[in-house]
Amino acid sequence: MLDNRLSACAEMVSGKGTAVDVGTDHGYLPCYLVSEGKAPKAVAADINTAPLDRAVKNIEKYGLSGKVKAVLSDGLKEIDSGNVTDVIIAGMGGELIAKIISEGKDFYSAGFILQPMTKAEHLRKWLFENGFEIERESAAKDEFYYTVILAKYTGNNTPYSDFMLYAGKMRNNTEIERGWLLKQAEKLSKRGNGLAKSGDTDEARRYLSISDEITNYAKQGERTGV
Numbered sequence: 745m746l747d748n749r750l751s752a753c754a755e756m757v758s759g760k761g762t763a764v765d766v767g768t769d770h771g772y773l774p775c776y777l778v779s780e781g782k783a784p785k786a787v788a789a790d791i792n793t794a795p796l797d798r799a800v801k802n803i804e805k806y807g808l809s810g811k812v813k814a815v816l817s818d819g820l821k822e823i824d825s826g827n828v829t830d831v832i833i834a835g836m837g838g839e840l841i842a843k844i845i846s847e848g849k850d851f852y853s854a855g856f857i858l859q860p861m862t863k864a865e866h867l868r869k870w871l872f873e874n875g876f877e878i879e880r881e882s883a884a885k886d887e888f889y890y891t892v893i894l895a896k897y898t899g900n901n902t903p904y905s906d907f908m909l910y911a912g913k914m915r916n917n918t919e920i921e922r923g924w925l926l927k928q929a930e931k932l933s934k935r936g937n938g939l940a941k942s943g944d945t946d947e948a949r950r951y952l953s954i955s956d957e958i959t960n961y962a963k964q965g966e967r968t969g970v
């Protein structure tokens with residue numbers, strides 16, 4: 745039912761209470777969580793009716809209508825926060841994910857499982873500056889590499905470095921983690937080289953230095969062969 749990206753999201757769900765999937769589209773994730781016993785109940789939420797209809801069809805197809813509720817909602821606005829222990833926001837840009845979290849304060853006791861498609865560094869910065877801790881991060885690979893972030897609200901801001909913005913809490917233990925790290929490093933070095941060509945040498949140096957730091961970290965894992 746799930747690809748590697750959504751499986752990596754499912755793997756971070758605590759399953760202690762209701763799981764809310766914001767921007768569910770097809771509803772595969774909440775259906776999987778409940779049918780596999782990884783969450784007792786789930787909410788499949790989407791801002792648009794066409795994706796929500798797709799989710800409703802799948803909820804009915806898998807006979808999960810009593811346990812997975814479909815809700816039309818902009819972010820978490822229309823969701824009841826009672827007994828919610830996990831909020832998943834996957835397949836959206838980092839800026840939109842940060843906005844949805846900022847508008848969902850009633851849910852701050854839950855774990856936030858976040859899978860940004862773009863601007864992950866913006867999302868991490870927002871988390872660090874708004875009282876969230878990144879507890880862990882994992883990598884998945886389908887056609888592309890993806891990161892999944894598990895964030896918890898502590899109320900304390902986290903001082904961060906450039907490395908933390910671009911590599912987050914990714915480990916360097918597996919081939920997929922190292923592959924994700926090296927892909928990040930490649931993107932940053934391309935950006936740095938582009939900036940160097942346009943004459944912005946300070947910013948170019950910054951990106952090239954983050955790229956080197958991430959490459960070295962990825963290769964360290966390779967050498968220790970964990």
Ligand SMILES: C[S@@+](CC[C@H](N)C(=O)[O-])C[C@H]1O[C@@H](n2cnc3c(N)ncnc32)[C@H](O)[C@@H]1O
Pocket residue numbers: 750766767768769770789790791792795817818819820833834835836840844
């Ligand atoms: C690319 S799909 C991702 C689907 C699924 N989460 C996944 O990762 O495979 C993005 C979904 O987010 C929904 N969406 C966009 N903005 C939203 C918002 N503010 N609140 C809830 N859903 C939103 C869209 O309608 C769309 O169904």
